[in-house]
Amino acid sequence: MDKKTVRDMDVRGKRVFVRVDFNVPLSETGQVTDDTRIRESLPTLKYLLERRCSLVLMSHLGRPKGKADDRQKFTLRPAAKRLEQLLGSPVIMADGIVDDATRKLATALKPGQVLMLENIRFDPREEKDDPEFARELASLVGSGALFVQDAFGSVHRAHTSTHACANVLPGYAGFLLDKEITYFSKVLTAPDRPFVSILGGAKVSDKIEVIENLLHKVDAIIIGGAMAYTFLLARGIKVGASLVEPEKTDLARNLLKKAEERNVNLFLPIDHIVTDKVDVTGTAKECPAIDIPDGMIGVDIGKNSVARIAGIITGAKTVVWNGPMGVFEIEQFQHGTKAVAELVAEATRKGAISVVGGGDSVSAVKKFGVAGSISHISTGGGASLELLEGKTLPGIAVLKDR
Secondary structure (H helix, E strand, C coil): CCECEHHHCCCCCCEEEEECCCCCCECCCCCECCCHHHHHHHHHHHHHHHCCCEEEEECCCCCCCCCCCHHHHCCCHHHHHHHHHHHCCCCEECCCCCCHHHHHHHHCCCCCCEEECCCHHHCCCHHHCCHHHHHHHHCCCCCCCEEEECCHHHCCCCCHHHHHHHHHCCEEECHHHHHHHHHHHHHHHCCCCCEEEEECCCCHHHCHHHHHHHCCCCCEEEECCCHHHHHHHHCCCCECCCCCCHHHHHHHHHHHHHHHHCCCEEECCCCEEEECCCCCCCCCEEECCCCECCCCEEEEECHHHHHHHHHHHHCCCEEEEECCCCCCCCHHHCHHHHHHHHHHHHHHHCCCEEEECCHHHHHHHHHCCCHHHCCEECCCHHHHHHHHCCCCCHHHHCCCEC
16 A cells, blocks of 8 residues: 655646545534544645645535535535634635536636535535546646545545546545555554454444454454444353344354464453443443343443453554444443553553544544544544455555555
8 A cells, every 4th residue: 555645746836636534523503513634634735735736625525315405414615614714724615516617716726725616425426436527527627737635534435536536637645644554554564563453333244354354463352342242142141132143143153263263362341331221321230240131231341351451452562443342422331441542542652553443432532531642543434444354445546656
């Protein structure tokens, strides 16, 4: 994944098409409630603007389905307004994508100016990786222009703005994408050891390929979240009324066997936090045994499980974390996830490289105040998951190689 970046090209005075990821949450009044993704784009945008480039930005927001209120609900105007505040200079907001009015705005763009297209998914051709749509988009910037990919959260999709456009214009990685590539390449191809992976979340079926791929790379895997109960069930352990995938127990059993064959230590919870109701009114109860009583629901790993994995995490030189240990959004069920977040941060302070990916894991490190102690917090949930699965991401593969 060694791709050319904007630093590998003389960009001075160029017209540049930049694919950003401004798929940000909005309030009911249309205000950006988390501008992380916009802030992450600033190093690339400022670098280009300092070199007097004229920029045309494109992004998606949400999943518009062609309904009457989509253009108001999924407009990128709030994101453009926030970018304008962060840049401290005007951002021209188009009403369309490749219509005549937008073409006029693009044609009139001067060096150092920024034009934001409307939500690229307003055009149904976006999700079809349409070469004709790509040529129409490229015509906004004209010949001699460049394409810069800086939307890591979208590069696992072969869409027009992430893939086809880089077949029409020479494609380079922005700084955010380059940082993601650098960290994932390091941990997946040349990790410092011991290498520990922490996997959580609801379903084994969501992480099958991740586990399969990591079994060839890691020294230990720690499994938590609801997916752990399917593994425990596969071992004949009682899981009460916990969320499980009974049809996946054979698969879980096979993964456990593969881990043993490859001498990978695979840690499952040995005690739990349980409840009879998974909401804010539910009471958290300690379950010191590995078996969960009938009618009770596992919602977090217990204190003995935390103690068991603490040294494994803090003794690691490489840590990859994807998925929480339980229902951490509810305060009384957050202990295990909070403890893991703090342990990963401690390992990092001791010199480990830590990579946290996946929306819930990212939310956890932010919630528990340790984001500043993590080596790299990935901006792409689906994209990071597919890299961990060992897949080639189309939006990266299409860019120019070094």
